[in-house]
Every structure is written in C-alpha cells, then in structure tokens.
Amino acid sequence: MRLKWVVTCFAIILLCGQVLATEQEQKQEVAEDKAQVLEEKAAEKDSDLAVPKSAVITPSEVQAVDPAGAAPLDDAITCLARSIYWEAKGIAGADMEAVASVVMNRLGHEGFPETVCAVVKQGSETGSCQFSWWCDGRADQVKEDDEYVLAKEIARKALNKQLKDRTHGALYFHDRTVKPAWAKKYIRTAETRKFLFYKPRGGTAQ
Numbered sequence: 001m002r003l004k005w006v007v008t009c010f011a012i013i014l015l016c017g018q019v020l021a022t023e024q025e026q027k028q029e030v031a032e033d034k035a036q037v038l039e040e041k042a043a044e045k046d047s048d049l050a051v052p053k054s055a056v057i058t059p060s061e062v063q064a065v066d067p068a069g070a071a072p073l074d075d076a077i078t079c080l081a082r083s084i085y086w087e088a089k090g091i092a093g094a095d096m097e098a099v100a101s102v103v104m105n106r107l108g109h110e111g112f113p114e115t116v117c118a119v120v121k122q123g124s125e126t127g128s129c130q131f132s133w134w135c136d137g138r139a140d141q142v143k144e145d146d147e148y149v150l151a152k153e154i155a156r157k158a159l160n161k162q163l164k165d166r167t168h169g170a171l172y173f174h175d176r177t178v179k180p181a182w183a184k185k186y187i188r189t190a191e192t193r194k195f196l197f198y199k200p201r202g203g204t205a206q
Helices: 002-043 059-063 076-088 093-106 116-121 145-159 181-185
Strands: 172-175 186-191 195-200
Touching: 002 059, 002 076, 002 145, 059 145, 076 093, 076 116, 076 145, 093 116, 093 145, 093 172, 093 195, 172 181, 181 186, 181 195
Parallel strands: none
Antiparallel strands: 172 195, 186 195
C-alpha cells in the first residue's frame, strides 16, 4: 500500500510539473506574439495611439520568455532585454530604461531597421555593430538572473509604451568614459549616471 501511495504522489508531482511547463510555454508564445505586433506598431511611429489592453504584455508573460537567458536572439523581447542587460546591467534602472528607449526610438526611424532584433544586430554584417556587446565575440548568455528579470520588465514596458523616454528621442549614446568623434555631429539630449545621449541635428540618422 505504501509503495502504491509513493507511486501515486510521484505521478501527481510529474503531472503538476508538466502542467506548469505547458502554462509557461503558452505565456511565452502569447508574449512573443504580442511583442511582434507592438514592434510593428512602433515601427510605424503611431506614437499617439495607446496600446490596446488586449495587446499589453503582462509581467508574468514577459518573464516566461527566455527564462534562462540563453535563448537565440530571434524575438523582440529577447533581443531588447538582452541588449538592455548587456549595455547597462549592474548600473541603475535609469540607465537600463534609457538604453531601451534608444532601441525603440531607432525602430523604423530613417536609417534604421523595422524590427527590434534587426536594430540590435545592425552593423554586424560589416563588423561595426551599433551595440558593441553583439560583436564583442563573447558569449551572450545571461549571468545575473535578477538583473535579467529587471531587463525583461523594462523591455515589457518599452514595448507596451509604458516607459517614459528619459533620452528625449535619442538615437545614439556612449559611455561617459569615452569621447567618440561622431558625438560632435549630434545634439546631446540627455545624460544618465553612465551614458550620454544624442540625436541628429537634422533628424536623419548618419
């Protein structure tokens, strides 16, 4: 009788685990589908239109995407969150939010691609990446889980149009410790503890 009870309990545990895994997979699919719609809208620059409630990505949905921080970068949430993470992890929320805004500002802007992943990976074909972490030759897997959870939450808000653009429309940024020559061609729009932000004088990316 005791053996039967143990087997039954084990079967229930396995079943519960399968149900939870299925629910997570469903949330991930929903989040990725919503993100694709939202990035398309962002690329159209319909900034005056609010995101419909049915299209808003929820916190639990976004956290179901790439939970281990090791998935291929082929969906909007993963590409945006991983870029936020690698550019500004361990600094401050303001810096991470500002990086997210730059990616979203570039989306569909003249001179930039129309998907988040393409924006993040732009320049890799010529070895001159717009985001250095993508071309540094190092592994892109996440190392700090808590930082990545925060990066995904910021990505969620950015896609949902729930994130204030503290960069004031910036398309470029650089670390305060460097002085790139290209910065002289642009207007500085904002600064955070780690970064300086810029936009073109004439509005066109160069």
